[in-house]
Amino acid sequence: MGLCKKQPHCFVRKIHTYFLQGGLMLKVYDMFSGIGGFALGFQKEGFEIAAFAELDKYPSEVLAKNFPSIPNYGDVTKIKYEKDQFDVIVGGFPCFPARTPIQTKNGIKSIEDVIVGDLVLTHELRYKKVIKTMSKENAPLISIQALGFPKFFVTEDHPFFARKCIGESYSEPEWVFAKDLKKGYYLAQPIDNHIPSEHDKTPVGFWYMIGRWLGDGWLVTHKRTSKIPQGKRGSRVNSQVWKAIICTGKSDADTLDAKIKECGFKATRSNERTGSKFHISSKEFVKFLEPFGRGAENKLIPEFVIGLSKESLMALWEGLIDSDGYKSKRSISVTTISPMLAYGIARIIRRLFGQAAGFYFNKKSPTCIIEGRTVNQKSNYDIKKYNVGNKKGLSFSENGFVWTPIRKISEDKKTERVFNLSVDGDESYVANSFVVHNCTDISIASKTKEGIYGKRSFLWKEFFRAVGDVQPKYCVIENVQMLVRRGLNTILSDLASIGYDATYTTLDAQFCGTAQRRRRIYILGVRDGIPANSDIFEFSLRNTRTCQQSVQLVKKSFEWNFEKGMWFQKAFAYFTRQRSDQFDECGVASTLTKRDYKSFTDLVVSEGNIRRVTPTERLRLMGFPDDWHIEDASLSDKYKYNGMHVPSVRYIARCLKEYEKCLSFQK
Numbered sequence: 001m002g003l004c005k006k007q008p009h010c011f012v013r014k015i016h017t018y019f020l021q022g023g024l025m026l027k028v029y030d031m032f033s034g035i036g037g038f039a040l041g042f043q044k045e046g047f048e049i050a051a052f053a054e055l056d057k058y059p060s061e062v063l064a065k066n067f068p069s070i071p072n073y074g075d076v077t078k079i080k081y082e083k084d085q086f087d088v089i090v091g092g093f094p095c096f097p098a099r100t101p102i103q104t105k106n107g108i109k110s111i112e113d114v115i116v117g118d119l120v121l122t123h124e125l126r127y128k129k130v131i132k133t134m135s136k137e138n139a140p141l142i143s144i145q146a147l148g149f150p151k152f153f154v155t156e157d158h159p160f161f162a163r164k165c166i167g168e169s170y171s172e173p174e175w176v177f178a179k180d181l182k183k184g185y186y187l188a189q190p191i192d193n194h195i196p197s198e199h200d201k202t203p204v205g206f207w208y209m210i211g212r213w214l215g216d217g218w219l220v221t222h223k224r225t226s227k228i229p230q231g232k233r234g235s236r237v238n239s240q241v242w243k244a245i246i247c248t249g250k251s252d253a254d255t256l257d258a259k260i261k262e263c264g265f266k267a268t269r270s271n272e273r274t275g276s277k278f279h280i281s282s283k284e285f286v287k288f289l290e291p292f293g294r295g296a297e298n299k300l301i302p303e304f305v306i307g308l309s310k311e312s313l314m315a316l317w318e319g320l321i322d323s324d325g326y327k328s329k330r331s332i333s334v335t336t337i338s339p340m341l342a343y344g345i346a347r348i349i350r351r352l353f354g355q356a357a358g359f360y361f362n363k364k365s366p367t368c369i370i371e372g373r374t375v376n377q378k379s380n381y382d383i384k385k386y387n388v389g390n391k392k393g394l395s396f397s398e399n400g401f402v403w404t405p406i407r408k409i410s411e412d413k414k415t416e417r418v419f420n421l422s423v424d425g426d427e428s429y430v431a432n433s434f435v436v437h438n439c440t441d442i443s444i445a446s447k448t449k450e451g452i453y454g455k456r457s458f459l460w461k462e463f464f465r466a467v468g469d470v471q472p473k474y475c476v477i478e479n480v481q482m483l484v485r486r487g488l489n490t491i492l493s494d495l496a497s498i499g500y501d502a503t504y505t506t507l508d509a510q511f512c513g514t515a516q517r518r519r520r521i522y523i524l525g526v527r528d529g530i531p532a533n534s535d536i537f538e539f540s541l542r543n544t545r546t547c548q549q550s551v552q553l554v555k556k557s558f559e560w561n562f563e564k565g566m567w568f569q570k571a572f573a574y575f576t577r578q579r580s581d582q583f584d585e586c587g588v589a590s591t592l593t594k595r596d597y598k599s600f601t602d603l604v605v606s607e608g609n610i611r612r613v614t615p616t617e618r619l620r621l622m623g624f625p626d627d628w629h630i631e632d633a634s635l636s637d638k639y640k641y642n643g644m645h646v647p648s649v650r651y652i653a654r655c656l657k658e659y660e661k662c663l664s665f666q667k
């Protein structure tokens with residue numbers, strides 16, 4: 001598919017003249033505006049931009065700078081529309097606060113530390129790549145509290161994977177916005193699976209020892225000192241100490257001693273007033289324990305441990321309980337000051353017992369008095385495994401999830417910077433132990449899963465409401481190409497339900513005059529119907545040239561030698577990543593890709609320094625003027641919000657204008 005071979009300036013001039021003289025100045029309402037790519041493309045084709053709807057601070061400032069006389073309605077959820085208020089409605093569809101724990105393949109990460117390329121667990125119980133990270137300043141939050149879980153904060157439009165209790169049964173799982181959750185809904189917590197590994201051959205008793213160390217152990221590594229000078233016989237100066245120490249009460253010391261010997265370790269026992277310590281001198285054992293964290297507040301359970309066989313994981317659980325657990329008639333509890341260890345223990349409880357763990361945070365004063373001494377203390381977490389069966393109102397397990405009832409939803413009138421992730425294909429991830437959806441994506445699952453996952457997204461819902469209330473002549477929607485397989489049918493059927501015929505096409509930015517591959521789908525809805533013989537998006541063949549032909553042009557223009565080994569003679573060189581840690585010299589760089597800076601595949605080296613794309617160059621790649629940004633804005637703001645490709649939008653506007661002209665001639 002290519003663009004028309006007609007000279008663009010001639011084509012534009014002919015229709016633009018008619019558009020102005022014929023009185024067809026259609027009024028455009030731009031929703032989810034960003035920095036105004038949709039508006040700029042339509043404005044260049046003679047449309048009148050009537051209003052914006054953009055909530056974020058920086059893009060709103062850019063809109064005010066470049067469209068000073070055009071109102072910005074802000075929050076789309078608070079806008080009341082009037083019929084025939086606009087002729088065209090356009091939109092490209094755009095969370096959690098910092099420190100929200102996200103389940104990745106390499107363990108729990110705070111959401112602000114997740115980067116493009118990380119693998120996160122999705123609602124399909126598989127790990128998929130993060131393809132984009134997002135954030136928003138000063139977002140209003142609500143709090144959610146589930147059974148046995150401390151309250152956490154989220155934006156009201158973030159969808160959760162949930163089920164509703166209906167009498168004695170439960171609804172099928174669906175995506176429910178946080179603002180629509182209430183008592184009677186159950187949230188999904190994933191149950192981890194066994195991942196076969198070399199650790200399956202490790203004796204079960206070894207994992208009991210790991211549990212004991214997690215509960216009450218620490219590591220000691222340092223350089224030795226000695227009275228014998230270095231270089232003298234018998235001196236051990238600067239040699240390394242490798243010790244794992246496990247502490248226990250006097251009543252349990254003999255039992256622990258026997259367990260250590262069963263594992264083949266030799267330990268030095270130190271009996272003290274309040275208990276006993278066992279010193280295990282083993283570099284290999286210390287190295288194995290280092291991924292579990294140093295210091296009580298930094299301990300965690302690595303991902304490979306979560307994936308152990310149930311027998312090995314049960315041994316670790318029993319060791320943890322014997323070291324730092326408390327048993328009552330109602331529950332078994334473990335206390336820790338490490339939030340990451342607390343989340344790991346909760347995952348073990350879900351895996352072993354198929355129930356949601358009780359998860360309680362206990363705020364402590366900085367000091368307390370023990371035996372007449374003032375000592376420091378830290379706030380802690382109590383993680384509980386309940387000794388009860390599945391009863392109504394409690395959690396239950398089914399199809400790979402533990403379903404946990406909601407206890408309370410409240411508006412705390414709190415605002416904070418929030419984060420969101422876009423995940424390849426599934427567009428979901430696990431935050432605060434619960435399965436959530438990317439709130440900016442409009443895609444839904446395929447027809448085979450429609451009954452389970454067919455919940456429309458928040459932003460499509462608002463766009464659809466605006467079209468239904470205003471009933472404009474046209475509406476235009478832009479989105480990623482994945483929409484063809486994951487959501488297009490829903491959009492087309494929704495538009496049909498309010499009387500709109502729709503057609504769609506895909507455009508690639510490289511065929512619209514910019515040096516990048518950026519394929520997007522554009523959907524045009526028409527209120528009065530589309531004639532059967534009408535082809536609004538009409539394309540013809542385009543002229544192309546091969547990559548080799550392009551290289552020859554570069555050689556001819558700059559007299560560069562792209563032969564292997566000759567790059568160092570010129571100021572610029574291209575390198576392509578061959579493995580995760582290696583770049584090889586390459587004659588031709590690939591087209592620029594929209595990626596996180598930590599996940600690039602190509603380097604352009606200019607006189608020894610890596611050459612990165614500047615904010616101005618990113619504007620050019622998207623078809624914006626160089627001065628579009630606010631001059632003194634931060635680099636992070638300048639690198640965001642410019643996701644709309646202006647030349648592609650302009651072509652769509654041109655097609656719409658041609659269609660409108662033909663209709664007028666027919667009338």
